[in-house]
Amino acid sequence: MQEQNHSFMELRTELIRKLRDRGCTTITITGYRYLCNSIFTWLSDNGFDCYNEKAGALFLQYYQSVHGENQYYLALRTVVQRLNDLLKGTWSDVHSDKGKHFCLPDAFAEIVDRYCNWNESTGHAFGTVRNKRYAISWFLDELSKQDCKSLDVLSPVCIAHACLKVTNHSLWGEIRLFLTYLTEFEGVTSDYSTIVPHYSKPYVIPSVYSVEEIKRIEEAVDTSTVLGKRDYAMILLASRMGMRSGDIANLTIEDVLNRTDLDIIQTKTGNALHLPLISEVRLAIDDYLSVRPESQTDIVFINAYAPYNPITTSTIRAALRKYIGLAGIDSGNRKRGPHALRASLASSMVNNDISYETVRKVLGHSSNNAIKHYARIDIENLRKYSLTPPPPSDRFSDFLHGEVE
Known part of the structure; x- marks a missing residue:
């Protein structure tokens, strides 16, 4: 079969259009555009005047040999996979960070589509549905390898073996929900969800x-x-109002100009967020807008140099790291991104006896389960209920004093 070749500009334009059609955010599209430029620049410098699958593979081979399989390599590999999809006229929904691809029997592929459509109809975000698709595709792929290629031949043994083959144990919860769905909507008479092992992800204090x-x-x-002025306003939005970096980067002038309240749709969840625009933050934004360079975009925060495009979340992270360093703060093992300021606000609020429900609403969570997250960082109130352990006695005391081998 003749290998497909496409010009760099043509392929990048088609990729961006495809991403927009699928509802990807501006930040995601900007990331893809930047990665495409990195790939195409290297190919052009090495004698390629168009893109094909062989060229993409050579680029990845070169990058891996020089830099190894770091996070940037994984992102580049995803872009190469998407470019290859466009060459083949396909678009695979399952491109994981481990490069897994699944070939499912038609019966299973149809169930995956129905399950994902059902999750979309119940209000799950695009990223959540994509993760569910990945989890159950892996699970069903392992089932099909055991010659279990339809729901009629499901068995506890097949399910248990398939779960053990899904080595990312954090996906077991998704598999359990899927098996419950099969019982309720796909006519499976037995509830096999109880077979799936339970996995608790280690909790890390924010x-x-x-x-x-x-x-x-x-x-x-x-x-x-x-x-x-720009960086100060961005940092206040994170530290005083607990906003996510994606929402800060997507703020428009209309959202903040002459406003005392902030009403936005959150980038991560798609849920509405209503907050009072506190005076210090409003003054900082107004101060920046008074000197902001002219730009064709209506996004509030733009790059400091021409052509004055909208910032990305990485701009906010880099700014915060810079000022943590300038402030002489030893961050130790703590993260230095805007989410740390968001967690700091939550911690400060709960430590000042503000109800968890209020904290949940301020930070824009729709689930009541998020309250448990804040309870874990309410160190001062938890300290009130700490128990004094009894003094060691008998054989345990002897062991502590080195008297028992």
Whole structure:
């Protein structure tokens, strides 16, 4: 079969159009565009005047030999897979960060589509449905390898073996929900969800900074410059209002100009968020808008240099890391992105006896389960209920004192 070749510009334009049609965010599309440029620049410098699958494979081979399989390599590999999809006139919904591809029997493929459509209809976000598709495709692929290629021949043994083959144990919960769905909507008479092992993901205490540390970070910003005014406003939106970096990057001038309240649709969840635009934040935004360079975009925060395109979330992360360093704060093992400021706000609120429900609403969570997350960082209130352990006695005491081998 003749290998398909496409010009760089033609293929990139088609990829961006495809991503827009699928509802991808501006940040995602910007990331794809940037990665495409990296790939096409290398190919052009190495004598390629168009793209094909062989060229994409050579680029990945070169990058891996120089830099290894780092996070940037994984992102580049995903883009190459998408470019190859366009060459073949297909679009696979399952491109994982491990490069897995699944060939399902027609009966299973139809069930996957029905299950994902049902999840979409019940309000799940695109990213959530994509993860569900990946989990159950892997599970059904392992089932089909055992010659279990339809729901009629499902058995506890096949299900147990398939689950053990799904080595990403965090996906077991998705498989359990899928098996419950099969019982309720696909005519499977037995509820096999109880067979799936339970897996509890190790909980990591969120990275938080004290009120004093956040004050030092804010004071480290030089607000006499355009760049400083922009960064100061972005940091306040994260530290004082707990906004996610994606929502900060997507704020429009209409959202904030002459407003005392903020009403947006959250990028991550698609849910509405209503917050009072507190005075300090509003003044910081107005201060930046008064010196903001002219741009064709209506996005509030733009790059500091021409052509003044909208910022990305990486701009916010880089700015915060910069000011943490300038403030002389030892972050240790703590994260240094805007989500740490969001977690710090939640921690500060619950430690000041603000109800978990209020915290949930301020941070824009729709699920009541999020309250449990905040309870875990309510260290001061948890400390009130700590128990004093009894003194060791008998054989245990002997063991602690080295008297038992």
